[in-house]
Amino acid sequence: MSDSNWTDRIAGERMAVDQRFNEQVKASSFSSQQWGLVMTAVEFEIENPGDPDAARIVADTSKLSSVMPEMERVANQGPMGGPGGDQSGGSGGGLLSGVKDALGLSGSGGGNKQQEEEAARLAQAYAEQLQEKLESNGRWKSVCEQAQG
Incomplete structure (x- = not known):
């Protein structure tokens, strides 16, 4: 796939944007x-x-819903969560809860949708900063050529 090829070649720029x-x-x-x-x-x-x-670089956020249940689990673990952090709380819903969350059927679905929208906005802001970084480095044209395949 030509898309992954261009993204592999901009690791340095991605690290710089990650920090900023x-x-x-x-x-x-x-x-x-x-x-x-x-x-x-x-x-x-x-x-x-x-x-x-x-x-322009755009963020394809179509797969965000797949990580939302895990994001909720991370949030529920708290700062000292670590491995096994959610095993101590009894039945947290398990697989069925995760499936309901993924399908948007859980009671907290509204929160997930808001978080998903915020994640999409942030991801696009990241994409714009990444493009600015590539342009300022003089690499934008060559990255576009690589993306063309």
């Missing part, structure tokens, strides 16, 4: 662990890679 973006994550409702989950579900694509002036 930390402040926005801290100002959000997400912990750094939750933001890490968000980023595992987000894929970055370049729209219109054939025209670097019109091209």
